[in-house]
Amino acid sequence: MTTSGGTLVLVSRKREPDPTRPPGPYRRLFAVPGARAFTAGNLLARLPMGMFSVSAVIMIAGQRGSYALAGAVTATGLAATAIVAPWTARLVDRHGQARVAVPATVLAVLGSLALVLCVRHNAPGWTLFAAYAATATTPNTGGMSRARWAHLLKDDPAARHTANSFEQAADELCFMLGPVLAAWLCAGLFPEAGTLVGAGLLLTGVVLFAAQRSTEPPVPDRTVRPRSPLRTPGMVPMLAVFLATGAVFGSTEVVTIAFVDGPAAGAVLALQAAGSCLAGLAYGRVRRTARLRTCLAAMTVLMALPLLAAAGTGSLLAVAGALLLGGMATAPTMVTGMTTIQRITPSGQLNEGMTLAVTALLGGIAAGSAAGGWTVEHAGAAPGYAIPVTAAALALALALLPARTTKARLS
Incomplete structure (x- = not known):
């Protein structure tokens, strides 16, 4: 506020950034050269x-x-x-x-x-x-x-x-x-x-x-012949978890397309991806991360929402909202799973280790698509949403087993 020629004038002032406030995690991330x-x-x-x-x-x-x-x-x-x-x-x-x-x-x-x-x-x-x-x-x-x-x-x-x-x-x-x-x-x-x-x-x-x-x-020393990441303790159980998780994605896509049965199917599936994208960005800002088994348990619970919406109401809007919420469990689960893969894979074989995880995921997507399609054809679209819930529960069960059978800790 100031005066000009005896007239009171309101002047907006641009708020200066607080120099004492630390930059956010994503700003720090992309400040890396x-x-x-x-x-x-x-x-x-x-x-x-x-x-x-x-x-x-x-x-x-x-x-x-x-x-x-x-x-x-x-x-x-x-x-x-x-x-x-x-x-x-x-x-x-x-x-x-x-x-x-x-x-x-x-x-x-x-x-x-x-x-x-x-x-x-x-x-x-x-x-x-x-x-x-x-x-x-x-x-x-x-x-x-x-x-x-x-x-x-x-x-x-x-x-x-x-x-x-x-x-x-x-x-x-x-x-x-x-x-x-x-x-x-x-x-x-x-x-x-x-x-x-x-x-x-x-x-x-x-x-x-x-x-x-x-x-x-950097390229590791080529004089030493590394063993396959598949022989790393904990890798095979983790790939089994990724296989079951892929079945969640594949079956959800097929069942949703059948349930919507129209051009709106793409938009409904995009809601699930949008929920996962937003959850992923939010998950990256938290300092304390969840265990993989906790993420899988949340996924199992949230993936039950589309089943309840489809079987209980039959409403497309209800199913779309349920998929949006269900998608929010996807990114934290995948982030935690990939972090585990990175941790147990030798540093010079990270690309191979993560590609094995993606391969298992793709195999699960194919199996889930087949199971979802068979269920839709024989039982209907609404009961088909039981397949993603079952696959998520299987992934959770598999994640609980390695804690007793291997030295790798799924965290």
Whole structure:
């Protein structure tokens, strides 16, 4: 407040930031030199992960008129990824991210381009399977980013927790936006647009990510032949937990699509991903983290909400709200699980260890999708929500067993 020419004038003053207030955890995270650069490239490369399957289904079904063929092709690609991805990750650990990720991505992009040409020119059906299987060399971009954080923040467990929470939120965001972008490109431009744009984003993002050499983890001593992370105490039980957790995701997706039975299914599933994304960011701000078994117990309870909503009310809004709440258990569970994987995996094999976890997760998604689809067909959509609850309870039971049978502590 001041005076001007005898007139009282109100003047707004800009509030200055409090110099005594410490910066938030995410601000401190991205203050690490080079963090913003490699994160930007990695996010660009990760967005297509949610685009490729949807784009392939739309493209193949639109050109060949068969959803069965489209589903079989994408399932073959998933199976090939489960086999090839751990070997790609092992090469990344042994020879460095930049030396392996770029050529592996080039091979995967060539596979995507071959798929487009085969579909476009009505090549024999077997060529579609071969082309899509070639995309299995795609490196685990999320795992490579987490490995960089683990290297940069090796002496700061709290900051690593924040980084893992951010990475999980980024995963959810990409898998929420990717299918929407793919569907829009395929429907709005031409059927092959989703695959072509996804391939371009993947190659550009990986090249930009690999160019940030200052933050790349060092290559371990090659004279010592490391044993497989599968032989690490606690790894196999953890992979079993990830397998059951994947079944939660796969069955929820299939059952929800059947329950909604319309174009709103994508929006309803996006609510679940949005809940997980928000929970992941919030989880990264807390100083005290929960045990894995606690997260799985919360997931089991929250995943019962869609079952109660569907069976008790049959209301789409009620189910959508329940999925939003259920999704909030996803990110904390995945963050805690991945942190455990990082802790029990030898430092020079982080990419392979995390890729094994992702492979188990993908296997669980496939099994959950099959179980959810069978239940919907034989019992109906509402009872189908019992499958995610059962899978979550199984994951919890598996997480409780290793505490007695191995030296690894699931925390």
